Amino acid sequence: MTGERERHWRTVYTDKQPNAVSWYQPTPEQSLLALDRFGAEPGQSLIDIGGGASTLVDALLARGWGDVTVLDIAAPALAAAQARLGVASANVAWEVADITEWQPPRRYDVWHDRxxxxxxxxxxxxxxxxxxxxxxxxxxxxxIIATFALDGPEKCSGLAVERYDADRLAAKLGPGFTLAADWRDEHITPWGARQAFTWCVFSRTD
Incomplete structure (x- = not known):
């Protein structure tokens, strides 16, 4: 299954430019809002799960973050981000991995997953x-986790998805994590479609 997922996402980022996929956003406004709201600081460490070619890493570096890891199953997605950043990419740790098989080599202060x-x-x-x-x-x-809301798309990039509200997502993470905040956002795709997202912030309690 991992091989199928890797091939799927590698093909997506090989066939399309990063700004031509439905999840593209020029500025990661909701992610930065969450970081600011909960006092995340540049001196902390952050890992962006499925960060791919996202511009979050650009924004973090611009804010002075010095310990950022971007993990994605698709090497071409990370290569696109590295090419965009140029020499600044050397200041980021890049991990090509399937999150369901990944063994974290360390612990991070902030876990981000859009x-x-x-x-x-x-x-x-x-x-x-x-x-x-x-x-x-x-x-x-x-x-910080964002998923499609209950009224969001049933599929994305040709793949089926699970949709969540805050309570359902909290139940999936389990008792070790306490919901601190949740909100709804409507992402506008590059071609103008609206996608409803549930954003949640959790603190670790175990």
């Missing part, structure tokens, strides 16, 4: 994600 979790459609995949989260998040760490 739209990976909703692609995990089996209990086994979700359990593997929560395992990685538990191993990779600092004891007092912050979790």
């Amino acid at each position: 739209a990976v979790f909703h692609f995990l459609t089996t209990p086994e995949q979700r359990a593997a994600y929560v395992r990685a989260l538990g191993e990779g998040l600092a004891a007092d760490g912050l979790v």
Whole structure:
């Protein structure tokens, strides 16, 4: 299954420019809002799960973050981000990995995931994600996750997704994480379609 997922996303980023995919956003406004709201600071460490070619890493570097890791299953997505950043890419740790099989080498202060979790459609995949989260998040760490809302798309990039509200997402993460805030956002795709997202911030409590 991992091989199929890797081939799918590698093809997506090989066939399309980063700004031609539905999840593209010029500025990661909601992510930065969450970081600011909960006092995340440039001196902390952050990992962007499924960060791919996202511009979040650009914004973090511009803000002075010095310990940023971007993880994605598709090497071409990370290569696009590296090419865009140029020499600044040397200041970022890049991980090509499937989150459901990844073994965190360390712990991070902030775990950020915009739209990976909703692609995990089996209990086994979700359990593997929560395992990685538990191993990779600092004891007092912050979790920022965005998924399609209950009225959001049923598919993305040709793949089925799971849709969530805050209560359902909290139940999937389990008792080790406490919901600190949630809100709704409507993402506008490059071609003008609206996609409803649920954004949640959790604190670690175990």
